[in-house]
Amino acid sequence: MSVMLEVSDLKVAVDDVEILQGVDLEIRRGEVHVLMGPNGAGKSTLARTIMADPQFEQVEGDIYFEGENINDFSTDERAKLGIFLTFQNPLEVAGISVEDFLRTTKMELTGEDISIIKFKRELQGHMQDLDLNQIYAERYLNVGFSGGEKKKGEILQMSVLNPDLVMLDEPDSGLDVDAVRIVSQTVADFLSDKKKSCLIITHHSVILESVKPDFAHILIDGKIVKRGGPELIERVNNEGYNWIREELGLEKVHDEVLD
Amino acid sequence: MTNVNIKVKELRGNTLPALTWNWMNVNDVKIDLQNKQKIPYTAMQGVGKIDQELKQTFYDLDHGISEEVMLMNDEQCNLANHWRISDSEPIEVRLPQSAGNPLLVDQNQIVVPPLQKGTIVLYNYSEDDSRVERNSTILVDVKNDAAVNVVLIQRLNEKSVSNVSIVARVGDGARLNLATVELGAGNTVFHYMVDMEGFGAESHVKTAYLGSGNNHLDLFYHVRHIGEECISDIQVNGALMDHAVKKFRGTIDFVEGCSGSDGNEEEYTILLDDTVRSIAVPLLLAHEDDIVGNHAASAGQIDDEQLFYLMSRGLSRKESEGLIVESRMTPTFDQIPNEELRLDLRKEVHARILRR
Amino acid sequence: MSNLISNLTSDQNVKQQDTKRILAKKAAEREVLKENRRKERAEKLKERTYVEEFDRGVYDIKNPNTYEIMLKKGLNEEIVREISSIKNEPDWMLEKRLAALKIYHKLKNPNWGPDLSELNMDEIATYIRPKAQMESNWQEVPDEIRRTFELLGIPEAELDYLSGVGAQYDSEVVYHNMKDYLALQGVVYTDFESAVEQYPEIIQEYFGTCLKPNLHRYSALHYAVWSGGSYVYVPEGVHVDIPLQSYFRMNAPGAGQFEHTLIIVEKGGSLHFIEGCSAPRYNTINLHAGGVELFVKEGAKLRYSTIENWSRNMYNLNSKRAIVEKDGVIEWISGSFGSRVSMLYPASILIGEGARSEFTGITFAGAGQTLDTGAQVVHKAPHTYSTVETKSISKGGGKAIYRSLVQVDEGAYGCKSNTDCQSLMLDAQSRGDTIPTIILKNDDVDFGHEAKIGRIDDQAIFYLMSRGLSEEDAKAMIVRGFAEPVAKELPLEYAVEMNELINLELKGAIG
Structure with a gap:
């Protein structure tokens, strides 16, 4: 299968502090990758740099999408290529309804006019999948949403905008058991045709039961220090990261929290 | 045509109720009304008959952009309207201007009898690119337990001059909702003054503006809490681009005896270009302690994180900016009952940001 | 035809009578409400005595x-x-x-x-x-x-x-x-x-x-x-x-x-x-x-x-x-x-990149005083920062006016400025005005301004009194708390002096 995303020797800094110190990553079409690591390791930084967040400076390295170097692509250009990122704390945009926003965005992405009625129907279908109340579409984007509604909203946008590569930045944190199940199932269904790829950042294993990952990467102190398959995820979930630190001769952290 | 005797001295108006440092040039503003003659306005016939007594009551008050401007309005008046608002369909008044109608000097009286509710929209716009002038007075008398939505939309072209004085009186338990949209005129001078005389009277103001080109906007609000337990708010949202200059000057005045009153003003400005000027003078004057007054203002570029979020969904930078500016104006646009007009204004805002 | 008109007229008459009745009812209700609310407020505000001149x-x-x-x-x-x-x-x-x-x-x-x-x-x-x-x-x-x-x-x-x-x-x-x-x-x-x-x-x-x-x-x-x-x-x-x-x-x-x-x-x-x-x-x-x-x-x-x-x-x-x-x-x-x-109005002119101004002020206006105070900041260089935090208290007919200027000049990019001014009025005779001016001459600024004016929150007094403080002490404590941001910036001995001054001023106001 063809390589969808390739990240090579990526170094990223914010305010002159290097957060990623040479990261390599390759994701092929149809693959699901998990990015794990202790808090502050740089997981979100990697995803946000792939999305060209201006607060992070790409100091060195390259990012390729479908074989094309996208280093100079702006955020929206990357989105148009089919890259999508869910935000941990999606922003509130008062005055613009969820429906308005998504229809405008979808038209921008596809370059086609989409009828209001047709779009409404499609949107309602996706909302049902996520167990979102119909009134949700009319509310202002993320304004006054509960934590769960915000997370579901991000997944709803993914479903509607239909990207090729989805990066899910802790899509499950702060959700109750039922909501995690619903979100997991929606993501699993979305990926089921094996034509799309996915990078998940998570601390939890529940979502990974539905969205079966093919590979796992462990990011510590800005470097990917270990790679493996599903067995690696299990070991981290059981034992934390200290055994990896030990293997690598890094200083052990004693009060590490596995949440 | 009659010649009107106007002194040659420079016209100034919208004087702050409490003056401050002169060198900052925020105490008043220059008025650019050049017309000296009475010219008819042909696009509309006057509605109703002006209530002279009501007019006098309001003239007795210290009101309007300035005495001279009010005098010019009276002498050059070419459209007079008097509405009694009752529970009915919204009234929409279109006031086009063009080379054929270069001057609109309108006097409007909006009387809302007790217990009545209604909506009136005054929509002033350019039909061509000729320079036009408007000098308008709008008197709003909201009687006890009545409620009215007044919507003013201004879309003259950049060469033109818009001067609008709206003066209102709100009775016991009555409510005035004012929505203003300023999308045009190279020189815009807006004046709102309300006396909340009644017990529990309310005044709610929402303004949306977009300053572009060489627009100069002077947005002046003076809200007086006179009766007990009056509630007011002023929400001004807008964006500035190109060489636009905006002065927001809002005063919430708590007059002695307005116990239990609550007044808020909020002003948010989005700065889209390096060359804009944004000036804010938000006054709170309290002569009464049993009140709550709040003011918040902020100005700056669009938040990077917000832009990044929208762009990550595939919207271009300008498209995202347009969306954010539009979103800020939504609360004002929502006051317009005519959906077609609302969409039209949204499109205009969006298009102007994209054209940038 | 004439029938129709008379019908219409009588309809109108009925309608007018209805309106009059409803209005009269509303007015009566409102009078009761006004009366009650006035009583409630009077209860809240109680009679206060003022000491015109006191020994300083x-x-x-x-x-x-x-x-x-x-x-x-x-x-x-x-x-x-x-x-x-x-x-x-x-x-x-x-x-x-x-x-x-x-x-x-x-x-x-x-x-x-x-x-x-x-x-x-x-x-x-x-x-x-x-x-x-x-x-x-x-x-x-x-x-x-x-x-x-x-x-x-x-x-x-x-x-x-x-x-x-x-x-x-x-x-x-x-x-x-x-x-x-x-x-x-x-x-x-x-x-x-x-x-x-x-x-x-x-x-x-x-x-x-x-x-x-x-x-x-x-x-x-x-x-x-x-x-x-x-x-x-x-x-x-x-x-x-x-x-x-x-x-x-x-x-x-x-x-x-x-x-x-x-x-x-x-x-x-x-x-x-x-x-x-x-x-x-x-x-x-x-x-x-x-x-x-x-x-x-x-x-x-x-x-x-x-x-x-x-x-x-x-x-x-x-x-x-x-x-x-x-x-x-x-x-x-x-x-x-x-x-x-x-x-x-102390002024800070920030002429070098990275320069910073922090203003913390308190003004206490008692009987016969007009204290027109505030701050001015002019950002003349890029990446300059300013904060203004002020507290005003007025009592006994005193006038406390907050007046300020924050200006960001052309070419002064990346500046940040934050203002927070709060006014507390201790009685109905006093005045508290807020007159700020903000002039921004470029777009790359991060500017925020907040102002609040009002009296001591009854809930706060109630809360403190429920913990055993007298009303007088509760109010004094709230005013001291209000002044705290300034007091904490002073050397201890001066903070003590300032608190004594506040107590001295309050003696006349609360009793």
């Missing part, structure tokens, strides 16, 4: 008016020349005085702000020399004057937590001293007359360049008749770790005090300077028009704290201004309690 303790102690020199009241060229000749000044200083006098005559009182019409320069003596020489040992200071400063706690404070003290009595400095170790590091702290004599080049270079005589009428007046004040020089890299304090006491009635303070903190240096002022109360008008010029060089830091407690017959028309260079920091702490009328 040590601040009010008057000394007999015995002077070596007291120039006759009024202002003209002759008087200005006389001040200059008494001081035995160089010609250039006299020239500056005369130029300023010309400006003074040209300028008018401002058309905004408090009424200054009562202030008549013909009734003010601009120069009064006490019967004392400047000393560096308190024992040498004449008993009467020394006793005043002792009661104000100045010599004691010098021993405990200051590294230098200057004490001015009317027009002249009577005591000036600084710890030796600072002098060894090159720090200069002296009265302004000595500075003119000893450091003429520096004074000529800086004097009147930060605070210009033409700024307003009373800065012109200041430059025409200035007398006394302090000069501080902190050399490059020197940190003055313990504060210096200048205390200004006015004893004479119908007089003016016009001290000039000039501080230069060189590259990387730091200083905390404290200014205190007080006067006993008279029935004639006194005038204070001091001038403060602060020069904060690259990477330097200056904290300028003021506790002002002029008596209620004082017009305090003071001017303060700081020029801050690259990465320099100016911190203003300002407490305004006294005076009949104050107009005071």
